[in-house]
Amino acid sequence: EENKKLLARRAIIERRKEMAEHILLEKQKQEEDLLRRQLAEREAAERKRLIAESERREQERLRKEKAETEALQKQMLMEQVEQMNKGKKKAIKIEDIEGLDQSTLMAKQREQLEAQQEELHRRMANTLRRIDYLTRAFREAEQPLLVEQHRK
Amino acid sequence: MEHKPQVDEFGLEVPALVEDYSLHIIVTGLPITTTKKVEKLEQVVRKVFGKFGEVANTSLPHDEENTKGFGFIEFYDAQIVGKVLRKSQQGGITFDKKHTLAAYPMNALLDLHNGTSFREIEPFQEKKDLFSWLQDTYCRDQFALHQCVKTSVHWMDPHQKPDACMIKSQKNWTDAYVCWSPRGSYFITIHHQGVALWGGSDFAKLHKFPHEHVKIAEFSPCERYLFTITDSDRAPESTPAVCVWEVESSTLLRSFPIKKFEGEKPLLQWSFDGQYLAMLSCEKGSLSVYELPSMNMLEDKSIKIPNIRSFSWSPSDNFLAYWTAEIENQPTRVVILEIPSRTELASRTVFKVKDCAIYWHNKGDYLAARMERTIQKKTSISSLEIFRVREKSIPVESMELKKTVLNFAFENNGNRFCILMGEYPRPDVAFYEISSGGKNSEIKHLNTIEKRNVNAIFWSPQGKFVVLAAVKSGEIEFWNVDQMECLAEEEHSFCTDIVWDPSGRYVCSYSSCWLNIPETVYTIWSAVGQPLFRENADKLAQFIWRPRPPTLLSKEQQKKIKSDLKKLSEKYAMQDRVLSDSVASGLLAKRQSLRQEYYEWRNKRLAVVESERQE
């Protein structure tokens, strides 16, 4: 009987032990799981961060590039404008450059060239007219003198 | 050229004492000799006319120096007078080998006196008429077009085509070429037998100067004298090489035989006022200066200048510039000589000169000598020697240029000059200014336009504008030198000549058939290079603007007109509008009628064809 009791107790103890072990194992397993999960989460976050970071950097680079080209373009425009303004009365103001782009500038340039051509034509016509009128005025004034000279 | 009475001055010579002239004749075409020899001449005349019958009296008019080339002869018998006159009409009376005489009845002169004229033109009328072209309402210029067989004179009218303002056109007007006298009074035609002068509003024949195979005819700038040079290769030995004439009376002042020149081409030039005529003989190294109208050599001896190469009178003073070539360590010299004193006013000596050319400024303010020099065996450089003629003791400046100077031209009425240097076909064009005297006098470089395809420089007669052109190729550039800007770059294929009108308003470029250009076109441009007319003129040889006499207006008068120009402008603008409107309406009317005519034809034809097709 005693033996029976002992055996039974042992078995209980054994079972308890097993259970405790099992619980421990379970617990450990749970912890490990948690740990792994946490790790994975962290990794994912890190990756995400990295991607975001590189994207940000790329964008930064593009922005910079764009700014640079814009600056360059602006400079070129400025140069062009300067060139166009050279020796002109009706200059394009530097403040107006904001919002100017290549094609409108080209149009402006063409306009200016045409104006220049027109100006030259106008000037030439004026010169010609002056020479012509002066010649005629001189000759007209001379005509009575000629008559007089040949009456003598 | 047949002998015709040249009797312009006779009216004054008629003695009024004799009442019956039926036994008197006038003889023209006599040789001109010095007065000392008049008696001898008289003897010969008596002998020649003695063949017809007994001569009663002779009278050979002369002045202090020379006989006049004509004379009066009186006979005893009217029949003999008739014989002489007949002989004269049948080809002239032979005097000697060179001279054939013409005889006219004295009564013809009387008739003239009584108002029945036997000549074509009244002298007074003629003289006045010579200037009618200067009285044009629109103050236009004229030009002559010589097209080998046809020659014509036109007004330059910016509103009309040249054909629409033709003044005269004649076939075979000349045998060789045509030119204008320096002040534009006469139109000159060159013939096998001599030179003819034309003028007046209808371009009537005014004078003839018989000179066989004449090649060159050149008026003195004052238009009182004319020299003619024969083509010594074609003219017979007996023909004089050079004849000097007084224009108004058509008299021969002096002639020079061919043998005087010994095969050398005679080189002659009038002084600016026609007071002197200089004749150069390079071979003899002598320059002979003759005084007008006597045509006696100054101081009876020529100026000895060994190795002289060429000379040129100043256009404003009796200064003569010449240059002598280098010989036996005697360097090249450029000298300005005063005439008649023969004083050397300025000179310049330069060593190692290969070639030299001298250029006078049109007002005589400057003289330039362009020299090509060899420094080492093969390299050559150029130098320009600029004489400031108006400044005290005539300072000379020298400019050395690294490149060969190919062409040089002074600005008319200005103080700038233009040179082409480097190498053809693309030389550099450089402009310089000769700043006025005093301490700061210098020759200032104004601008250089590199590598232009041009070979000739044509300054406007008014200065300021210059045309640079590639003659015989065709590029033409119009420049305003005040602004240093190119006004136009144009083209006239094969253009051989470029000529400015006297006012500086128009430029004509043309291609002459003399240079074997197949298609002869002329284009008239405005001073700034706008094409105004382009015309195909078949066999065009010459396009020449009619020169004008120097202005009669004083500096003050000119200044006043300039300041009043604004007022006058309106008048001219109005005049132009009216003119162009009338021309345009005329053209429009002509075109409308042409068009109407065409469409009448077309509609009629269309109707006919339609009906025929339906059949």
Next chain:
Amino acid sequence: MYPIQLKAHERPLTWVRYNADGDLIFTCSKDQRDGCMVWYVENGERLGTYRGHTGAIWMCDVDYSSTRLITGAADNTWRMWDVQTGNELFVVNEETPVRSVQFDEGCNRVVILTDRIMGHKGAVKVYNVKDGKPSEPELVIPLGNRVKATMAVFAPLNKQIFTSHDDGSISVWDPVEGKLLGQVKDHEDGIFGMKYSWDKLELITFSKDCTAKLYDASSLECLKTYVTERPVNAAAVSPAHERVILGGGQEAGEVTTTSTRVGKFQTRFFHKIYEDEIGSVKGHFGPINTLDFSPDGKSFVSGAEDGFVRLHHFDKDYFETKLE
């Protein structure tokens, strides 16, 4: 105006022409093999080549419906082609080169001109091509010792036959009997050729005497003269505007000695009624040998010594500008 350059010919062009619909251009050249080509007017695309001749092709003509093409060549033959397939329908052998070929009005007959060369005196011949290859000519006009003829064409409504000659004259012949009816001579030097306006009211001649003349096509009365300073190799009358175009240039031999710039190889525009020169179109590197206007007048084509064909469509401006 924008030009389309048609480059396929190797040698100088001799003849260009539009078809009646104005959508095709036929070009003839001195090329041995590919002497005759056809192109789209719209875009300048080449449609094909009529291959068979063994010598320079002098001239071609296309019938009204654009189905049959005839060509005359220096290989002593003239041929008929199917426009669409490019097949040779038949070939007729002559004794000498065939200078000109032309359909009559109705396109039933063909008039050809054979060259005067080495003993052969040259003749105008009329063939009936209604039923395919003709065996014998309907009419032969021997030209004998008369001045060399340069082109033979039917008069409007086939009433006569005109031949142009090397002395500047045009002869008029009876189209049935072959009798000489008359002659007009207005040109001072040889006529290179003649071309009708599209309405066939006018005939324009182009000549060595540096002029082109516009004739009344029925009466051969000379209406207008267009003066240039060079021999006129080609001319055409605009069907839509009062314009004629002239082409020419230096003699072929002189071309190499001058640069193209001074060569003046332009098509020159003249006012048909006022006879004034109006303008010019440059572009060729050699003298222009042949010109044609499209039937609607909206384009023209030029063929030159340089082997190029240039097709010019006019801008809207051209129709708007009035010089009057």
